[in-house]
Structure formats: structure tokens, C-alpha cells
Amino acid sequence: MAKRKNISSSVIRRLPRYYRFLRDLDKEGITHVSSNELAKRMRSTASQVRQDFNCFGEFGQQGIGYSVAQLREEIENILGIKCHYPAILVGAGNIGTAIANQVVFENRCFDLVGVFDKDPRKIGNHIGEIVIMTTDNIENFCEKNHVMTAILCVPKSAVDGLSERLYNVGIRSFWNFSHYDLSVKYKDVIVENVHLSDSLMRLCFKINRELSEEDN
Amino acid sequence: MAKRKNISSSVIRRLPRYYRFLRDLDKEGITHVSSNELAKRMRSTASQVRQDFNCFGEFGQQGIGYSVAQLREEIENILGIKCHYPAILVGAGNIGTAIANQVVFENRCFDLVGVFDKDPRKIGNHIGEIVIMTTDNIENFCEKNHVMTAILCVPKSAVDGLSERLYNVGIRSFWNFSHYDLSVKYKDVIVENVHLSDSLMRLCFKINRELSEEDN
DNA sequence: TAGATTGTTAATCGATTAACAATC
DNA sequence: TAGATTGTTAATCGATTAACAATC
Numbered sequence A, B: 001m002a003k004r005k006n007i008s009s010s011v012i013r014r015l016p017r018y019y020r021f022l023r024d025l026d027k028e029g030i031t032h033v034s035s036n037e038l039a040k041r042m043r044s045t046a047s048q049v050r051q052d053f054n055c056f057g058e059f060g061q062q063g064i065g066y067s068v069a070q071l072r073e074e075i076e077n078i079l080g081i082k083c084h085y086p087a088i089l090v091g092a093g094n095i096g097t098a099i100a101n102q103v104v105f106e107n108r109c110f111d112l113v114g115v116f117d118k119d120p121r122k123i124g125n126h127i128g129e130i131v132i133m134t135t136d137n138i139e140n141f142c143e144k145n146h147v148m149t150a151i152l153c154v155p156k157s158a159v160d161g162l163s164e165r166l167y168n169v170g171i172r173s174f175w176n177f178s179h180y181d182l183s184v185k186y187k188d189v190i191v192e193n194v195h196l197s198d199s200l201m202r203l204c205f206k207i208n209r210e211l212s213e214e215d216n
Numbered sequence C, D: 001t002a003g004a005t006t007g008t009t010a011a012t013c014g015a016t017t018a019a020c021a022a023t024c
Helices: A008-029 A035-042 A046-054 A068-079 A096-105 A134-143 A156-168 A196-212 B010-029 B034-042 B046-053 B068-079 B092-106 B135-144 B156-167 B196-214
Strands: A066-068 A085-090 A110-117 A130-134 A151-152 A175-176 A189-191 B066-069 B083-091 B109-116 B130-134 B149-152 B173-174 B190-193
Touching: A008 A046, A008 A068, A008 B196, A035 A046, A035 A066, A035 A110, A068 B010, A068 B196, A085 A096, A085 A134, A085 B149, A096 A151, A096 B092, A096 B135, A096 B196, A110 A134, A110 B034, A134 A156, A151 A156, A151 B010, A156 B046, A175 A196, A175 B196, A189 B196, A196 B068, A196 B092, A196 B173, A196 B190, B010 B034, B010 B046, B010 B068, B066 B068, B066 B135, B083 B135, B092 B109, B092 B130, B092 B149, B109 B135, B135 B156, B149 B156, B156 B173
Parallel strands: A085 A110, A085 A151, A110 A130, A151 A175, A175 A189, B083 B109, B083 B149, B109 B130, B149 B173, B173 B190
Antiparallel strands: none
16 A cells, blocks of 8 residues: 555546456456556556556556556555445435445445335335335434445435434445535535436537537 | 537536536526525535636626526536437346436436347336337337437446447447446547446545544 | 666646636 | 626646656
8 A cells, every 4th residue: 555645536536447447457367567558458648557556656567567466456455445334225216226236235345234215115125135224213223333324315305304314423425326415515524426417418418519519 | 608619528527517506596596696606505616617607608797697597598508408319228227227217217318219138038028118129129229210329237248249239320429337438449439437336436445545544 | 788667757738716807 | 886796817736748767
């Protein structure tokens, strides 16, 4: 690990992508890679690759490049993938259920320990092996289970009240799928937003721009 | 609309968020807003707000501010939300189904005209009013229906072959949920990526960083 | 040794912030 | 008119790219 500068958000954004490409290289049986080769694969630049890695330490060897296995391991440590943070998911609707099944159960850094919904018809149903509980006693559950992170898949109207309750029992990190900007209300909170409709609007914008350029 | 500079990706990233906040202001019955007020709400800066809007034209009035309704409308036009692009969704698994029901049916820029899956057991099932079809004849369907955009919710292993087929029938815009970097392979393609597991890893990283800072 | 490639410093480029004249 | 706030130019800050000495 070593160095600890202030990592810029640009670098953070790229980290998981490095990890993915290194995992692929590893699978392909490639043992060493130069910043130049890696950059080509990722459509990045050798300079950027080296600068990014140098935020964290010196992982390469002059004249030779980087050991794929070692670099992969380093990035794994930097990301902290081997941690186990107890997490809950709130809102067992379409998205919530899909996220739980397809992403959360497969990830290695967060352990899903509870799923909550306010719809009485859903209470008692299962997601994986987890029983859906009512949100009424969510505070107790969080305290008992030392919940670190909440995954928010509830509608916008419900986030405000809910996030406040979770904040009050000490939860300070959120994976937020709702159309609500948590960081506007709380500033000592870690938030990763997945604003799906924002993403779709950006796609729309890019298409329009492309089409209007063709007209010229 | 007016001006047409090269809009930076930083500005594009922020556009849908402006749109959301303006919609909220509108709902609250607020008719005028200054760059300063808007910035406060969004935890941005007045300078940035004005700079961003000025990429597209002059929407404000000195001494008074911006008309919420007008600005909202302008951003709607900039984003192109009122367009109707025929889109297909490929991969009717957990995520695919959730995305279709919760995001795609509710958006206004893309019309979902077809859903595809290769699993024979899913063929014939419905998502909303749309019947799930086999991917075998996806090319024909795309051509007949002038499909503009593909939403990719298939596993990584399937993306490579599938995206090639879609590219070959002329599809040049993708909303990509798979762990695969389409833009590495095709450079004349518009891609919006939603790499969910990348997002979760970033959250993990940020938590770890926070915790290790507390140790100091 | 010669060639390759790193780590790192310096140069460039772009994005954000500050300042201010124009004007409602 | 005086106060407020824009649009826009200039200054600052940060991120990316280029360059190169160190070294495997």
C-alpha cells in the first residue's frame, strides 16, 4: 500500500476499471504488462496509468513493467475488496431485488444482512436466504447487527425520512439508487449514487448532439 | 437552444441533475431562481451554474435571475427528452427486467419496442406489454423497427458477440449494464455505462479511506 | 552493455472559481 | 436611481500529457 496522498475523484473513478482489466489479463495467463500495453487495452495513456498507480506506491519494475498478479493484488487491497461490511437493503421492489440478487450477493466487500420494505405484502418473502422485514424496527436491527452501509432502493418520496432514521442510528455510507441527493442534506456521509434516469438522459443528450452534428 | 460549443463531459454529467432540481423548484411553486440560490440547493457554486448554462445560451435576466419554467424547458430541449428513439433491451434477467419496468417505461426519450433473451424458458413471457423474443432474429427486428438504441443487460460473456451483431445492423448507441467496455472495441459508438459493481467498489474504497484516516 | 520501462518532475491543457462590466 | 444578478473575461486550480533520469 504505502503512500497516502489525497486521491482525486478522477483516480477513484478509474480504479475499479483497472481492477477489471487486470483480472482479465490474469485470466488470459498474461503475467507481465507494461503501462503502455495496459493503456492500449483500456484506451488510456501510459502516462496516466503510471501516474494513477503512483498515487499508491511503486508497483512496477523499470525495464520490465508490472507483474499482473501483484498489481491486481495491490489494487484489491487499495479498493479494500476483502473487507466485510454488514449492509442492509431498503426497498425490495424491482431494482432492489435485482441489485440484491445480481450485484450484492456476488460482491465481496459487503455482506447483505437484512432487507426491508414497508409494503406488508412483501414482509416475510425471501431474497436469497434473507427474509424481508418491515422498516418499523429498522433502527434496532442496524444497531444489533452493526450495519455499516445502507443500499437505498426506495422511491424518492421515502428517502428523506428513511435516510434520516438511518443517519440517526449512525449509518454514514450509502449506495443510493433513489433520485435524491443525500450529500446535499448530510455532509459527513459517504455516498455512491447510481442515478439511472440521469444516465439515460445523458445517453439521450449524446445521441441528439451526434444527430445534430450530422445535419451540418 | 442557440450556441453550440463542444460541451465538456463534466457539463454533460451535471445536466440531468440541473433538470431534476429545476423540476423540484417548479413543483414547489418557485417561479424564479438566481444562480446563487440554485447553487446553494445543489451544493455547487453560482459561477459554475452560470458557466454551465452559458454553454447553451443566455437564459437569465440580469438583476432578476432565471425563470424556473423557462430554464427547465430549455434544459429539457438541450437533453432532448422529448425525442422518441426506438430501443430494445437484451437480457431479461433480474437487472434487465427491473430496468425495463422501473426506468425505461417511465422515461420519455426512449420507446422500448422489443425485449430479447436467449433462454428458451423466457421466450413468450411478458415485460409490461412486450413479449420476450429469442435473440436469433434480432437483426431483422432491429431493421424493421428502426431501432436506435440497445440496452445491454446480458452477462459479460455474451456482450462481445451480441454487440457485434447489433453494430452490424447499424446500432450506434448503447446503454450498457454489462462489465464490458464497448468503447474499447468500437470508437464510433455512443455508450453510457452503468457499471454497478464498479460503483460498489468505489463505495468500498471510500469507506476504507475514511476508516484509515480515523486511525491517524 | 543496450533496450525497455519505470517513477517522477515539468509542461500543457482543461475545468473551476473569482471578478466585474453590462443591464434589468 | 440603487441593488441585484447576469453573461463573460481573467485568474486559479487541478488533471492529463510529455519528457527524462534512474535502473532493471
